[in-house]
Amino acid sequence: MDIPIKLDTSFLLALPISAYFFAINSQPYGFAGIEPTAVRYALSTLSAIFLFVSVLLHELAHSYLAKRYGANIDSITLLLFGGVASMEIPKKPEQEAKIAFAGPLMSLIIGFICLFTYNYVISSNSAFAQNSIYLIIWVLGSMNLLLGIFNLLPAFPMDGGRILRSFLARKMSYVKATHSAASIGKFIAILMAIFGIYAGDLWFLLIALYIYGSASNEDRFYSESGRSV
Numbered sequence: 182m183d184i185p186i187k188l189d190t191s192f193l194l195a196l197p198i199s200a201y202f203f204a205i206n207s208q209p210y211g212f213a214g215i216e217p218t219a220v221r222y223a224l225s226t227l228s229a230i231f232l233f234v235s236v237l238l239h240e241l242a243h244s245y246l247a248k249r250y251g252a253n254i255d256s257i258t259l260l261l262f263g264g265v266a267s268m269e270i271p272k273k274p275e276q277e278a279k280i281a282f283a284g285p286l287m288s289l290i291i292g293f294i295c296l297f298t299y300n301y302v303i304s305s306n307s308a309f310a311q312n313s314i315y316l317i318i319w320v321l322g323s324m325n326l327l328l329g330i331f332n333l334l335p336a337f338p339m340d341g342g343r344i345l346r347s348f349l350a351r352k353m354s355y356v357k358a359t360h361s362a363a364s365i366g367k368f369i370a371i372l373m374a375i376f377g378i379y380a381g382d383l384w385f386l387l388i389a390l391y392i393y394g395s396a397s398n399e400d401r402f403y404s405e406s407g408r409s410v
């Protein structure tokens with residue numbers, strides 16, 4: 182596949198932020214408590230790099246299927262919050278649903294393979310279990326499962342939002358389906374924001390704002406361009 186892969190400038194922040202996230206969170210989401218500090222940061226940096234390779238594989242899964250359905254793919258861009266594959270939207274809703282599902286499926290498969298390997302190969306072998314480098318497999322497995330599940334949320338810009346829209350688009354026009362899917366996305370964003378405020382979790386609040394903004398953009402884009410595929 183000859184798809185240009187671009188790095189957004191926000192991606193420059195993404196690596197150190199992810200590495201820091203891995204250094205301060207405990208297992209299975211990070212390496213807090215691993216000593217010495219240099220080893221903790223080395224493991225965190227490696228995990229951040231592998232995480233973005235995972236995000237790239239997620240986007241390639243979308244792109245691969247889209248290409249098989251004959252859609253043109255402009256590029257894959259890696260950003261602060263993950264990746265985006267810019268492509269034509271296929272005219273058939275079932276195809277859009279399958280393309281949207283391919284990414285989370287890839288993340289779930291990587292997640293299960295990593296966790297399976299860690300549980301059945303690494304932790305049962307004492308020679309491996311003592312070396313903290315193998316913890317990367319566990320952390321990566323958990324992150325990929327999270328990535329897969331989170332992307333299945335029925336809210337734009339998550340893939341689940343696109344799957345939802347393609348289901349709605351079988352019964353109504355594309356513009357109406359986008360509007361309904363965007364409204365559901367906004368509703369979920371509001372629930373997440375309330376939870377974020379209640380739990381005092383700034384990340385949840387930021388993600389909620391991001392989802393709300395993306396749902397509004399998606400809705401505006403399709404109603405202004407007047408698409409009625």
Ligand SMILES: [Zn+2]
Pocket residue numbers: 239240243284285332340
């Ligand atoms: Zn995706």
